[in-house]
Amino acid sequence: MLKLHKSFTAGLFVACAALTACSGGSSQDHSMHGQNAGGDQAGGGMPMNMGDPNATPAKDVAGAQLRSGAFTLLPTRPPGHEQAAGTAWLAIHPGGTTATLEMTGLAPGTKYMAHLHAKPCSEEDGGGHFQFDPAGPEMPPNEIHLGFAADAGGRGFMTAENEKPAEAAKSLVVHPAEFSDNRIACADL
Structure with a gap:
């Protein structure tokens, strides 16, 4: 029985190791705090740029149109977000676009997503996502997404960059990462 148990345990270990190696998994953190926020992938298996908390915030970009x-708050916000507040910045500069948001009153530890939108907040809560190419994909780099998680105090911050100027963007809309129809708040830009 002991011999059978050792064989089973060794086989289980080998199988688990093989599955881990073949799955393409890694120990890299795919939390909403990095450029690879949420582990989302663009076509071709390349990570999507969902923001970089260490990038220069839009309000600090030198020589930018800010x-x-x-x-x-929007009426579609989920319960528990009645105190959500904050500011969004959009910098248009020779290197492209930088978008930053800072928020408070969010649910601690919850993942959020923000997108630049094509309309002001007063029109359809920002309307659809702003896209550099309206016929292109609904993901970066054709759109600007900011993925982040609220800290233990309910604060959120993120900056995203794009090499193209998003001069026609009108607003920034925030929603829970899992529930895109539950728009929490909108900021006109």
Whole structure:
């Protein structure tokens, strides 16, 4: 019985090791705090740029055309977000676009997503996503997404960059990462 148990345990170990190696998994952190926020992938298996918390915030980009707006709550927000507030910044500069958001009053530890939108907040809560190419894919780099998680105090921050100027973007909309129809807040830019 002991011999059978050792064989089974060794076989299980080998099988688990093989599955890990073949799955393409890694120990890399795919949390919402990095450029690879949420582990989302663009076509071809390349990681999508969902923001970089260490990038220069939009309000600090030298020589940029800077737009900013305070977030206003939307009626589609899920329960528990009645105190959500913050500011969004959009910097248009020779290197492209930088978008930053800072928020408070979010659910601690919850993952969120923000997108630049094509309409102001007063029109259809920002309308659809802003896209550099309207016929292109609904993901970066054709769109600007900011993926982040609220800290233990309910604060969230993220900056995303794109090499193209997003001059026609009108607003930034935030929603829980898992529930894109539950828009929490919108900031006109």
